[in-house]
Amino acid sequence: MTSRAPISCTMNVASTLTASEAVCHLIMAMLDESGFSKEDIFAAHLALEEALINAIRHGNEMDPDKEVKVSYSVDSEKFEVWIEDEGTGFDPKSVPDPRCGDNLYKPNGRGLLLMCSYMDVVEHGERGNRVHMIRYRNKPSVVHGVPKTCR
Amino acid sequence: MAQIKPRVSVKYAENATIVSFVDEKILEETDIRALQETIMSVIESASGGMNMILDFGNVRFLSSAVLGLLIRISKRIYERDGRLKLCNINPKIYEVFKITRLTKTFDIYDDVDSAVDG
Numbered sequence: 282m283t284s285r286a287p288i289s290c291t292m293n294v295a296s297t298l299t300a301s302e303a304v305c306h307l308i309m310a311m312l313d314e315s316g317f318s319k320e321d322i323f324a325a326h327l328a329l330e331e332a333l334i335n336a337i338r339h340g341n342e343m344d345p346d347k348e349v350k351v352s353y354s355v356d357s358e359k360f361e362v363w364i365e366d367e368g369t370g371f372d373p374k375s376v377p378d379p380r381c382g383d384n385l386y387k388p389n390g391r392g393l394l395l396m397c398s399y400m401d402v403v404e405h406g407e408r409g410n411r412v413h414m415i416r417y418r419n420k421p422s423v424v425h426g427v428p429k430t431c432r
Numbered sequence: 433m434a435q436i437k438p439r440v441s442v443k444y445a446e447n448a449t450i451v452s453f454v455d456e457k458i459l460e461e462t463d464i465r466a467l468q469e470t471i472m473s474v475i476e477s478a479s480g481g482m483n484m485i486l487d488f489g490n491v492r493f494l495s496s497a498v499l500g501l502l503i504r505i506s507k508r509i510y511e512r513d514g515r516l517k518l519c520n521i522n523p524k525i526y527e528v529f530k531i532t533r534l535t536k537t538f539d540i541y542d543d544v545d546s547a548v549d550g
Binding site (some may be wrong): 299300302320323326327330331334371380385386387388389391392394395397 | 461462496497499500504509522528531532536537
């Protein structure tokens, strides 16, 4: 593992999918430089991608006047990220399980499940427009369908 | 082999139409929309039910939006009495299918040959 000083950064991102892609690229490059494993980077990338798309599409409804605030930190133990949109928020408990019944055949609704499966902690703020996620280094990557902490 | 710009190649074999994803990452909404249009046009161009094989050999990363695309493709193929098979899925991507339980929904094969025979 590369020994480095903790890194933290906050940025405001336009509500476009191109901007989301650029942010993911930047953060993944930073995780790579910080010595995270390929497995960690795959997991963090997938979760970040899903969270940003949720914020841009469902939170800010692609409104060009709205931004997504992204803060992240990386230290010797973990990658941590906070994503906040300007939308009205949602109740994560109201999201149906995409693995059950007819939901299995629906094209949407798998993003939150993937976030919870690939990150060690996924927490939503009270209003539901802010998500906080943590991925620890060198942990078993996935507990199938059983999020470690997801609320 | 027909090259359809810019994201898939299509090979018409005797018993199957093999569609291979060219890109390593399938993420952008515009990419997914373009893929959907391309693949749907391949489906519509067939006279009857088709045996379509989607080859993921080049794909190293995808988002849940791609899973949605696959669901839409499979529905369209089944409506036309065809069959859809997926193959050559990288272990990390296969994990995504397992987590979402789409391994139950799709016929998944190790490689193109076994998908053609299956």
